[in-house]
Amino acid sequence: MYGWGGYILKAYLTDAKVIKDPLSLEFARAFLGGRGFNSKIIYDGFDPSVTDPFSPKNIVAISPGSLCGNTLSASRICVSVARSPVTRVFGDGNLGSYFGGELKWAGYDSIVFYGKAKDLVYLRIEDDRVELRDARHLKGKMVSETDAILKEELGDPDARVIAIGPAGENQVASAIPLELHRAAGACGTGGVLGSKNVKAIVVRGTRGSKIARPNDLKEAFKKVHKKLLSGPHYPMFSTYGSASLLDLFNESGMLPTYNWQDREVEGVEKVYSTELKEKYGLKMVACLGCAVHCEHYYVVKEGPYATKGAGAEYEVTCGFGPRAGGVKLDAILYINTLLNDLGLDVVQVSNWINTMRHWWQDGLIDESDTDGLVFEWGDYDSTIEAIRRLAYRKGKFGNSLAGNIFTFARSIADKKKIPVEKLTRYLIQIKGMTQSSGDNRLMGIGAALSHGTSTRGSDHLRGVNTDIWLQQEKAEDIWGIPREVAQRFLDLGLSDMNRYEGKEEYVAFMEDYCAVTDSLGICKRHTAWEGMGLGLEEMAEYLNAVTGMNYTWKDLRKCGTRIYNVERAMQARYGLRRKDDFPPVRFFEEPVPSGPLKGAILDRKKFDKLLSAYYRHRGWNEEGIPLEETLKDLGLEDISRDLKKRKIIQTKKAGTR
Amino acid sequence: MKIIYVDPQKCTGCKVCEIVCSLFHENEINPTKSRIYVTSWEHDGIDIPIVCQQCEDPPCEEVCPTHAIFRDVQTGAMLINEAACIGCRMCINACPFGAPTVRSDTGEVIKCDLCEGEPKCVEFCEPKALQYIPASKAAILKKRTAAEKYEELMKKVLAPAG
Structure with missing residues (x-):
């Protein structure tokens, strides 16, 4: 078998046993790797009647994309859980890093954790040697400390470590695992690992990857690499990272400030990526x-926020900057390192804290609800203290928030005898997952729909990030999308960002596309998702050279459709329906108040109609559940049988109620 | 004669060099069989690629008991005559950089051969942490890089007031 490592590791924690299961080629071909593997493994292995995310019956699957360790541009690993403490349904997080390649070079395509270890353990993998080891000495250690200790113990600085921090150990809902400063953000997979007493995984692989058609791969390297470097956004991302989006969004009136209430914040230039690079980078x-190198290694040399680390993405500079009504860059970098070390998700935590500021502003909470902490806009020291209390579940406030922002909202609602919706409507969230720093009113209707229908809750990474990439006159100027598809989008008039009609085709295409990139391990920043040139055709070229197979881009897309339908069926099994596919309520009710895009708002009627069109296009029913023939066409008869048995499936034709 | 000039300040730690080196030499992807190696201290943001410098006076050649190491007159690269190599690894011991590598599978010693004058690691190194330039120019480049740090300062000092 070329390309894939050939084995799935199944760690049965309760019995302290790890089994190596040979990977079936048929499974590999259909689900590719990474997210595709995880989603199917979890669908097949999990009993949805288990509702507690921290039950030993929950499952964690960690899989590198199938191109990890095989090609350039592919480093991403998917971490998935059957029940997420953030969304209470299936969820996952992706991290780009070095771990994925190393795991493949050791010969493995997936690690699945079942049960619960008696005490804190870590999984150690050195080629054929795989064992669960005592991790009690790592209890309470930060992610960076854990990384250093395990490399020292293995006696190999080139070993790769994925670890949870104190927040994961304390089962905080927004906890995540990281490889040092590269985070598997979203969906709180870290707390689930913590509930299973898994502190870390350390891997060293020296077997390498055998390549089916090495000469083809050499050619593909030359061609695709060149295309990547000539991409229109390459200079910006490789020089200033995603932090540059803040500068760009501010100048185009798209920057959310004060928890999406406004477009402006005083002194915003202080958190520009240019400032970041010059002062701290x-x-x-x-x-x-990866040739894009979009992360800053930063150092704040002195002062109360002295720190060092890497990353500093747009999500942190905006989430703890303009969205928090603040512009103190050194404090933001301090927070970034702190969150990484504690093992907390930047997007969830920034949203939770900024929503509290918003409640504070409107007089819905005060010091009596927060153990004395103040939640003013632009304040940093209380934020840092709140983050610590959250990670360690300190006090009544820290413990309540650690349960989830919804748990906290409920406790406040009960206390004040107000309906909980009065609080939760402030949250920019879908399916329980709070949103990254885009704005569904401004990034195009495709992006709004895509955030809504995302299989893991509000998400810019699951499909369309922004419709802006289609704003072209000629198909050849739309990067990373097969020419004929791009032409069809233009023919449908989709270059108009604010058009509703026809956007279902673009969204479905990009959702499948992203399912493919997440399963191959290709970074989205190299693809059409970011208006860049590593498209499905190039991915197929890579995959064929590596595995010796003959995928066309259409075959790859079908794999993406298959994976998306598995996830959709899984969420249907948990009870998610049409009502869960709508963008945040505020985007339908509050027009953008200022800036060049003043007045922008989503139209509920039009959105509802678009959603129906999208379901029809997908071959799902009016509640968004895949139809029997849709599943059969994708070779998912087993899932169709399962949904039927549970009386969830419909056999009626698409578009009927 | 050209050499692979390394500028660690530009290295992003991506290991593209290791990936392409093993692919173009071994037809597989395996950093443990790469002729170039990136030493990383990720906690401190430090990455230093280590690769044979094709020394003027190579200790590897001198120490080799079977005279298996010789200079390619075309490229100036120090090459290993595999038939003569007995795998004693003395070349690695003698090299101040530890630049030659022991293959993880066969135990054979391998080293950078400059890809017959077109080093693939350099071709794919986008940040230009690796450059293939004449040895004499490398020294100048090093001086320039060092001088750049003072350039800004000097500009400020020399700038007319106001």
């Missing part, structure tokens, strides 16, 4: 095999 760093 030491150099740019990259994930394995």
